[in-house]
Amino acid sequence: MRRIVVHRARGDASSSKILMLHDQSRMNRIYLNCQKPQVGINVVNIRNHFVIISTWLSFGGVILAGFGAFAAGEDATPPAVLTVAAAADLRFALDDLVKDFAEQYPAAKINVTYGSSGNFFAQFQNGAPFDLFFSADIEYPRKLAESGLGADNVFLYAIGCIVVWVPKDSPVAVDKLGIKALLEPSIHKIAVANPEHAPYGRAAVAALRALNVYDQVASRLVYGENIAQTAQFVQSGAADAGMLALSLAVAPQMRDAGRFWKVPLDAYPRMEQGGIILKSSKNLETARAFRDFVLGDHGREVLKRYGFYLPEK
Amino acid sequence: MDWRAIELSLRLSTLTTLLLLILGLPLASWLAFSRWRWKFFVEAVVALPIILPPTVLGFYVLIAVGPHSPIGQAYMAITGRGLPFSFQGLLVASALYSLPFAVQPFTAAMSTVDRRLIEASWCLGRGWLATFFRITLPLAWPGVLTGVVLSFAHTLGEFGVVLMIGGNLSGITRTISISIYDQVQALDYGAANQTALALLLFSFLVLAITYGLQRRGIAVWPAH
Numbered sequence: 001m002r003r004i005v006v007h008r009a010r011g012d013a014s015s016s017k018i019l020m021l022h023d024q025s026r027m028n029r030i031y032l033n034c035q036k037p038q039v040g041i042n043v044v045n046i047r048n049h050f051v052i053i054s055t056w057l058s059f060g061g062v063i064l065a066g067f068g069a070f071a072a073g074e075d076a077t078p079p080a081v082l083t084v085a086a087a088a089d090l091r092f093a094l095d096d097l098v099k100d101f102a103e104q105y106p107a108a109k110i111n112v113t114y115g116s117s118g119n120f121f122a123q124f125q126n127g128a129p130f131d132l133f134f135s136a137d138i139e140y141p142r143k144l145a146e147s148g149l150g151a152d153n154v155f156l157y158a159i160g161c162i163v164v165w166v167p168k169d170s171p172v173a174v175d176k177l178g179i180k181a182l183l184e185p186s187i188h189k190i191a192v193a194n195p196e197h198a199p200y201g202r203a204a205v206a207a208l209r210a211l212n213v214y215d216q217v218a219s220r221l222v223y224g225e226n227i228a229q230t231a232q233f234v235q236s237g238a239a240d241a242g243m244l245a246l247s248l249a250v251a252p253q254m255r256d257a258g259r260f261w262k263v264p265l266d267a268y269p270r271m272e273q274g275g276i277i278l279k280s281s282k283n284l285e286t287a288r289a290f291r292d293f294v295l296g297d298h299g300r301e302v303l304k305r306y307g308f309y310l311p312e313k
Numbered sequence: 314m315d316w317r318a319i320e321l322s323l324r325l326s327t328l329t330t331l332l333l334l335i336l337g338l339p340l341a342s343w344l345a346f347s348r349w350r351w352k353f354f355v356e357a358v359v360a361l362p363i364i365l366p367p368t369v370l371g372f373y374v375l376i377a378v379g380p381h382s383p384i385g386q387a388y389m390a391i392t393g394r395g396l397p398f399s400f401q402g403l404l405v406a407s408a409l410y411s412l413p414f415a416v417q418p419f420t421a422a423m424s425t426v427d428r429r430l431i432e433a434s435w436c437l438g439r440g441w442l443a444t445f446f447r448i449t450l451p452l453a454w455p456g457v458l459t460g461v462v463l464s465f466a467h468t469l470g471e472f473g474v475v476l477m478i479g480g481n482l483s484g485i486t487r488t489i490s491i492s493i494y495d496q497v498q499a500l501d502y503g504a505a506n507q508t509a510l511a512l513l514l515f516s517f518l519v520l521a522i523t524y525g526l527q528r529r530g531i532a533v534w535p536a537h
Contacts (some may be wrong), residue, residue: 035511082483111482113482113500114495114498126375126398127397129482226498228499231500254500
């Protein structure tokens with residue numbers, strides 16, 4: 001293969017330059033007189049130096065600000081903020097409890113994230129940085145305690161119940177028909193929480209089987225990612241009926257929007273709702289204070305208001 | 314109106330775009346100018362996040378940077394914090410998710426630059442890097458701008474990946490799309506509507522201004 005070597009021959013500093021190209025043997029030489037190419041004539045609208053400099057300055061400023069925010073680790077919550085992972089059925093009850101807690105302990109700030117207990121359990125195994133976990137199924141905190149991820153012991157804070165709920169303009173008389181309401185022809189879609197990872201979904205499916213209607217309604221079930229999304233499905237009318245948590249059904253947002261029927265407690269396994277404080281928490285004091293608040297008299301009263309049964313003290 | 318979520322989303326989008334500029338331009342120029350016969354594998358990998366469901370991407374990112382992975386453990390050893398459920402983890406996931414939306418317009422624009430101009434610059438003695446910044450980039454800037462805007466807008470609307478790797482922590486990983494999802498679940502339709510509308514208007518404004526500024530059209534996808 002022939003190799004072409006390029007030399008830049010001597011030229012003055014002006015625009016014209018002379019190149020000499022030769023092959024290996026230097027037998028063949030070519031001299032080229034190059035003019036500086038006129039690049040970017042009107043394409044580059046930013047020939048103006050001022051614009052260039054100010055663009056780079058603002059660019060640099062944004063980069064610095066970004067790295068500053070990145071490096072400062074400002075995403076690490078300051079110690080006074082408690083992060084709580086709570087089962088979705090506690091959506092309204094826990095909001096009230098947090099508000100009441102803030103009155104007693106104004107210095108503490110609590111951020112609650114609601115979701116399905118199974119999801120949180122999976123996240124905890126991947127190192128999710130919550131301080132406190134309120135699960136709708138005590139089995140999850142128990143498993144966390146077994147893997148050594150918990151500080152303090154698992155605590156039982158409530159017993160949950162499920163209801164059959166229909167929107168208020170539904171023709172179905174759910175209080176008279178009970179579970180048979182789900183067999184009505186006007187009920188096309190029944191919303192339940194996903195039994196794979198939501199305890200209320202598992203309870204709903206268990207109740208449907210125990211009351212011998214599961215086979216007839218199985219094809220009409222739609223699954224919500226957690227019990228709160230399930231409630232949203234029915235409340236918005238997307239589903240015609242739903243098996244919801246009692247705590248959601250009696251909440252102010254849902255109470256006037258529909259009617260419900262309490263599923264008999266013996267139709268599904270007892271819904272023991274338990275919680276645990278995480279060992280990785282940086283806020284053990286506040287976490288313990290909040291846990292004791294929820295388990296205390298005022299907390300129990302609020303939970304009772306939202307339809308939870310309470311464990312013996 | 315969840316201002317923390319809005320601020321978080323904007324911060325995430327800005328930083329992701331910057332990261333993609335820094336990492337994406339070299340990758341794009343290699344894709345545009347390389348003649349390697351197996352280049353198409355790299356092009357396929359870059360284009361993957363377009364068709365991959367966000368949850369799949371989020372799932373694999375979670376496995377790749379989680380506490381049981383070498384990357385996650387190295388990060389934990391250096392900084393003492395985990396990558397999932399943190400803003401930095403979101404940044405990594407967003408950068409991967411928006412990668413093709415940045416790199417493909419960059420590559421398309423750079424491959425339309427006349428090679429003879431680049432070669433002339435080399436002939437005149439400018440090095441590769443100087444040629445890149447003085448000639449290739451200025452000629453390709455509409456495509457670069459398109460890539461920047463697309464990756465910004467795409468990150469702003471991200472949901473599945475953030476859900477998988479974020480943990481919905483207020484002020485840390487609760488971006489605007491998660492916040493809307495959360496508000497709907499809380500049956501707070503008014504707040505959800507407000508936030509969603511704000512996001513819609515902002516995105517529309519950003520896109521309209523950007524496309525208005527560069528009215529000469531440029532191909533978004535590489536024209537081979």
